[in-house]
Amino acid sequence: MEWKNRADVVIVGGGIVGITTAYYLARFGRRDVVVLEKNTVCSGSTGRCGAGIRAQWGTEMNCRLGIAALDIFENLEDELGMPIGLNQGGYLLIAYSEREFDNLRKGIELQRGLGIMSRTVTLAEAREICPALDASDAVGFTYHARDGHADPFLTSFAYLEAAKKLGVSYHRKTECTGITVKGDAVTGVDTTKGHIDADVVINCSGAYSQIVAKLAGIDLPNWGERHEIMITEPVEPGVCPPMLMSFSGNYYIQQRPHGSIICGMSPSGHPQDFSNGTTWQFITEMSRVLNKLLPVTKEIRVVRHWAGLYDMTPDGSPIIGETDIKKFYHSTGYSGHGFMLAPIAGKVLAQQLTQVTPDIDLRVLDYRRFARGELIMEPNIT
Template identity: 50%
Template structure:
């Protein structure tokens, strides 16, 4: 194995792989990525793969808008079909509070050039004919939202990075990080030590543990989120269906299967990625009420993955103030896949140029101590 590197990236999911690619694309040499299992074996390969721009904070709107622009050209740039499908997101409002928030969201989104619009119940029904509109008050729709294949996207970034000289080591677990005088010195793995001045923590659900190896506390925790998928059926609807008040998201994939999930507010912190029959039952009850035709469709399987949560459900991007050379791209809180294209580009800019094309200083780890949390109102 290599003995020294200019940059060591920990984590082979979409965040780590895309950072590796962007660093190499910008001219960085001698980059190493360590993944303790295989690429996309963590949260990336287990995610719902949705990509949206409909948020309630300016930061998230700008980042997601720029990420969509990258997604739209990514298959060509990386020479790998990521199966991007821009069928839109239909956000469903069932409470007056939600209606008022959606109006604010759309005003913000439109001011930033995002093609979202506030629509009536009748218009929502036109977009998704099998939708049960009982109890629905209004909706928003953004046609350029959608989804992509998370495995293809992860592999596309990784293979493009390797073509640019990045060395990727699967089945290589990081065991320790050595520092001296508050600077990164090396990374210890189960296959040997690598000297390096820069470590990028992109370890997703295990990023807190990686922080402890470097001697710092990162205010993140992991939490299980479950998903199920049905048998493939003829096309029923194009957009992702999402509700915050009723707590669900649901989309039909290009090959016909329907993926759905929700966030359990009582889910304990931890690394459990098991599944439960209680989730399957509640998920079925939620979605058959929204799209009654789903009652006739069989569930095939279910799985779970880890959200890496921060105190304000926003990512932590940047260098740790206590350790020179220790960078973090963590705490994406369920939005890592959709924000990866832009977040990875900005991280590469920060590391190589010391500045970013979009300001991300508000996403630094110091915001929690300063009490400057960025509260996003529109999350499942």
């Protein structure tokens, strides 16, 4: 890839958020967009995620982002001309107390007001949607049929190839080591391959975003949190088409089209942890939950188990927008939902930077909300 010492926009971080942002910037007319990735494509959280996509959220902002992202995902293969592995088996949310079910029902009111056709379902209906389900201890269920998952590798590569065709440069093995500022505005970046002058710099470095922000003297409240996940050998395809998810039960479980079951749960206490190590405790606890909900999995083997980082914020909502340093933007803090939100987040940030009217007003996601104490607490997360 040809190295240029000047760029219109430099994006730090080449995961799904950086790649989608680059694609839409180029599509809306920004030239010389450069993405810097210290490792390789999908080496960060994107290549380690569950890749679920949903619109069943508990805050208005996430509902708006979630349904707009679904609209994009549903037309993405046509737009990018490559497969993304989209599979819409729905999300079945499971409540284990009346209080939790009330919260899910409140979420449905909000969602339906925003055009998201989620609904409550009975245990019998839940078993029609997920034939292998054993959830007689659950109090209630909600379901949205358009939710699902896509392949994070296919999606990233589809966006990246389309971005490259529009002139985007993607530099692998290129770390951003400094952000240069003159007066109150950003002027460029230092990298392991040399300096680049830039009009705009965007921090899309996921769980490392706090470190990258600090290169320009900006303090972000983000932290990296290690999450484990595993996949089993295949069982009969079609026994669990939806993503099963419970916030109090602390799990997400979904069958891939070829039969394997992918599942994860969150560590307790939101620890700060940059390692990608795995533990026996996770396999033991996760298997117990999996076997109980889907007894068909009782005698099967785990084929792979790995970990990745959530880029956490104090309210579980992302940080999108300009900082106190002019032309230095952030698109970070996506917690456990950055894969699904990346298409719409990338699109809207690119619209802001190209004077196109944004599809959604993202001003509430400004990072100064933490100092003001105006947190956007998302209830629908584990």
